[in-house]
Amino acid sequence: MEKINWAIMGTGRIAHTFAQALKGLDDAELYAVGSRSSEKAKQFADEFGFEKAYDSYDELVKDKDIDIVYIATPMSAHYQNTMLCLENSLNVFCEKSAALSSSQLEKMIALAKEKQLFFMEAMWMKCRPTYLKALEWVRSGRIGKVRYVKADFCNLVKYDRSDRLFAPECGGGALLDLSVYPLTLVYDVLGVPKEIISAAHIGADGVDLSDSIMLNYDGAFASVDSGFEMPCINRAVISGDKGSIVFADWFFCCCEITLYDSEGNEIERSAIPNEINGYEYEIREAHRCLREKAPESTLVPHKSTKDVMSIMDECRRQWSMKFPGEE
Numbered sequence: 001m002e003k004i005n006w007a008i009m010g011t012g013r014i015a016h017t018f019a020q021a022l023k024g025l026d027d028a029e030l031y032a033v034g035s036r037s038s039e040k041a042k043q044f045a046d047e048f049g050f051e052k053a054y055d056s057y058d059e060l061v062k063d064k065d066i067d068i069v070y071i072a073t074p075m076s077a078h079y080q081n082t083m084l085c086l087e088n089s090l091n092v093f094c095e096k097s098a099a100l101s102s103s104q105l106e107k108m109i110a111l112a113k114e115k116q117l118f119f120m121e122a123m124w125m126k127c128r129p130t131y132l133k134a135l136e137w138v139r140s141g142r143i144g145k146v147r148y149v150k151a152d153f154c155n156l157v158k159y160d161r162s163d164r165l166f167a168p169e170c171g172g173g174a175l176l177d178l179s180v181y182p183l184t185l186v187y188d189v190l191g192v193p194k195e196i197i198s199a200a201h202i203g204a205d206g207v208d209l210s211d212s213i214m215l216n217y218d219g220a221f222a223s224v225d226s227g228f229e230m231p232c233i234n235r236a237v238i239s240g241d242k243g244s245i246v247f248a249d250w251f252f253c254c255c256e257i258t259l260y261d262s263e264g265n266e267i268e269r270s271a272i273p274n275e276i277n278g279y280e281y282e283i284r285e286a287h288r289c290l291r292e293k294a295p296e297s298t299l300v301p302h303k304s305t306k307d308v309m310s311i312m313d314e315c316r317r318q319w320s321m322k323f324p325g326e327e
């Protein structure tokens with residue numbers, strides 16, 4: 001099978017993890033890396049064995065042998081980086097959250113469609129077998145009518161103004177970095193909410209440090225807590241009128257889920273270990289789409305990315321939180 005030539009834009013934390021997954025896949029070619037620094041580009045290329053190292057993103061996108069670009073930059077750069085790739089006729093696999101706002105995301109997807117290029121948010125959770133198994137249990141009625149989803153993603157992160165997480169100019173804050181996972185789970189189970197009630201602790205630099213979001217579905221509810229200010233076990237529970245599904249700790253990347261009946265008796269347990277580091281499934285989905293010339297992913301469709309982004313827009317509207325340059 002012909003290999004897919006991957007390029008990575010940005011050489012930070014997740015770029016390293018992703019490159020490890022690429023390295024473990026027979027049909028992925030570690031082809032090119034682009035960095036704002038020639039030193040970092042060379043170092044990254046040497047570490048993982050990339051063939052080409054470019055010292056700017058503008059140079060990277062001129063390489064016509066690239067099949068797809070993985071954008072691993074801060075949220076504030078996703079719009080500009082994606083548009084640059086698409087304008088240069090390159091397919092895009094963009095880290096979460098795919099944009100700062102729906103207004104940016106709409107333009108990114110519109111250009112991808114116009115140029116008949118592939119665009120997918122790298123929402124790895126939605127491609128993982130354990131997550132898909134949980135959705136299968138929900139959709140096949142194993143827990144009856146869903147009444148409640150509870151999911152948290154909190155980390156205790158030491159404040160550092162130079163870290164993108166705390167920098168408004170980088171699209172920082174817990175919402176786009178963390179809440180996007182539990183909100184995506186809630187959306188996959190219950191869809192677009194009728195009502196959103198949210199609160200955030202906004203820090204002195206203007207980004208949300210902790211969020212609490214309640215979603216009302218007329219007879220079903222969801223509750224999402226996220227933040228950098230407290231550690232938690234990051235579990236998720238989906239409860240219905242016939243039973244519940246409990247994800248193991250770190251629900252978005254866990255490898256085990258358990259099904260309980262309405263009396264709390266364990267009915268079934270599913271444990272599916274990662275083959276590499278858990279990012280292999282989203283890469284395989286992108287490979288499948290490119291090989292089948294699919295315009296978008298079925299596991300991470302544009303509609304899902306857009307609907308979750310709209311929920312996050314509404315939360316920021318409720319908190320009067322704007323990123324620099326936003327109207």
Ligand SMILES: NC(=O)c1ccc[n+]([C@@H]2O[C@H](COP(=O)([O-])OP(=O)(O)OC[C@H]3O[C@@H](n4cnc5c(N)ncnc54)[C@H](OP(=O)(O)O)[C@@H]3O)[C@@H](O)[C@H]2O)c1
Nearest residue numbers: 010011012013014035036040072073074075095096097164
């Ligand atoms: N899927 C996951 O599990 C997961 C986990 C963590 C993060 N993420 C997502 O991945 C993205 C990157 O996160 P990260 O934690 O890897 O960030 P990071 O460590 O700060 O790295 C981001 C990289 O982007 C490049 N960059 C471009 N413009 C920049 C700017 N204005 N400021 C700082 N860096 C800039 C830099 O690479 P060069 O200097 O080489 O150009 C930098 O190393 C975010 O969207 C985040 O939400 C996903």
